[in-house]
Amino acid sequence: MTRETNLEGVNLVVAGVTGAVGQEFLRVLEERNFPIRRLALLASPRSAGKIIPFRGKEYTVETLENFDPSGYDIALFSAGGGVSKAQAPRFADAGVVVVDNSSAFRMEPDVPLVIPEVNPESVNKRKRNIIANPNCSTIIALVPLWPLHRHFGLKRVVIATYQAVSGAGARALEELRRQTERVLRGEDARPEVFPHPIAFNLFSHNSEIDDEGFNLEERKMIRETHKIFEDETIGVCATCIRVPTFRSHAEAINTEFAEPVDLEEVRFLLGKAPGVRIVDDRASNHFPMPLEASDQDDILVGRIRRDPSAPRPENALAFFVAGDQLRKGAATNAVQIAELILQERSR
Numbered sequence: 001m002t003r004e005t006n007l008e009g010v011n012l013v014v015a016g017v018t019g020a021v022g023q024e025f026l027r028v029l030e031e032r033n034f035p036i037r038r039l040a041l042l043a044s045p046r047s048a049g050k051i052i053p054f055r056g057k058e059y060t061v062e063t064l065e066n067f068d069p070s071g072y073d074i075a076l077f078s079a080g081g082g083v084s085k086a087q088a089p090r091f092a093d094a095g096v097v098v099v100d101n102s103s104a105f106r107m108e109p110d111v112p113l114v115i116p117e118v119n120p121e122s123v124n125k126r127k128r129n130i131i132a133n134p135n136c137s138t139i140i141a142l143v144p145l146w147p148l149h150r151h152f153g154l155k156r157v158v159i160a161t162y163q164a165v166s167g168a169g170a171r172a173l174e175e176l177r178r179q180t181e182r183v184l185r186g187e188d189a190r191p192e193v194f195p196h197p198i199a200f201n202l203f204s205h206n207s208e209i210d211d212e213g214f215n216l217e218e219r220k221m222i223r224e225t226h227k228i229f230e231d232e233t234i235g236v237c238a239t240c241i242r243v244p245t246f247r248s249h250a251e252a253i254n255t256e257f258a259e260p261v262d263l264e265e266v267r268f269l270l271g272k273a274p275g276v277r278i279v280d281d282r283a284s285n286h287f288p289m290p291l292e293a294s295d296q297d298d299i300l301v302g303r304i305r306r307d308p309s310a311p312r313p314e315n316a317l318a319f320f321v322a323g324d325q326l327r328k329g330a331a332t333n334a335v336q337i338a339e340l341i342l343q344e345r346s347r
């Protein structure tokens with residue numbers, strides 16, 4: 001499965017590089033000084049030939065479906081589920097470890113679903129060369145839930161999301177900008193990417209609804225929480241909503257634990273948890289906000305309080321989070337996984 005790797009750098013592929021996540025990959029790789037020997041930037045035939053600068057050099061975008069992956073070590077994929085399904089196995093069979101941002105492989109039993117702050121050891125349990133990045137809303141909820149789950153034992157969690165438009169890609173981001181200008185000029189919003197106007201509006205997440213009334217995003221949060229925490233007995237209910245913010249998802253989270261929850265201990269655990277920053281200033285009413293969560297990697301956590309409505313209020317906690325779904329919810333998490341692969345190869 002592994003190929004000898006020059007530790008001065010790996011041969012890296014970024015697939016979907018022209019998209020919202022793809023562009024963020026390049027920023028995160030640059031910031032984290034990820035060691036790269038050879039780099040290939042791939043997208044659809046629409047983008048072939050486009051020039052993209054990276055670390056002072058210019059790269060020509062190549063077409064993913066014609067690309068020969070031999071000789072490459074790691075591929076970061078963010079080109080959509082259908083493309084991953086069709087292309088990732090070809091890369092994996094050629095010995096390339098694919099870190100996939102889509103939902104295509106997340107629930108496959110032989111594909112680890114990894115949040116490096118939660119289950120880094122799962123990276124080594126892959127049976128084929130594919131590792132899945134969880135759904136962005138799942139990552140943003142589970143990074144702060146993990147230290148609480150380990151300490152108090154999570155029994156039930158109810159989540160309501162406030163999801164930014166860039167979660168639906170570069171075209172959706174443009175749609176909010178364009179619609180906002182149109183509506184302010186007194187014109188119709190004219191939705192193209194989303195099913196409803198998003199400017200000055202919000203609506204249930206734009207994914208299909210199943211027979212029990214859950215949309216696909218909500219199902220992902222439920223299933224992925226069970227897989228990552230390795231516990232199907234945890235009760236999970238989610239309501240996923242698209243809101244007119246450009247970037248970073250926020251989530252209201254209500255929890256019930258097996259053990260009584262001490263608020264001081266909660267602050268202590270969250271305060272030292274990797275990837276978490278407490279923003280909980282009651283005096284100035286300053287709590288997590290998408291604008292402050294954007295362009296950085298921490299999940300901001302605030303509004304930390306007991307939930308007096310729970311059957312056992314002493315075991316129940318409510319809080320509010322915000323995290324950059326393009327970074328920790330996608331690109332940063334995937335690059336962290338790639339760093340774990342580098343560590344594994346250097347041992």
Ligand SMILES: NC(=O)c1ccc[n+]([C@@H]2O[C@H](COP(=O)([O-])OP(=O)(O)OC[C@H]3O[C@@H](n4cnc5c(N)ncnc54)[C@H](OP(=O)(O)O)[C@@H]3O)[C@@H](O)[C@H]2O)c1
Pocket residue numbers: 015016017018019020021022042043044045046047048064065077078079080081083101102103135136166167168169170171325326329330
């Ligand atoms: N946006 C987020 O916050 C987020 C978070 C977590 C996970 N994800 C997942 O990441 C993936 C990408 O999302 P995104 O938001 O970056 O979408 P996006 O902005 O629409 O970008 C899609 C990318 O995929 C490429 N692509 C499309 N069809 C292709 C094909 N047939 N062959 C090769 N490349 C193709 C596009 O290339 P062209 O420019 O050439 O069309 C573009 O680079 C999705 O699976 C999404 O679910 C997104």
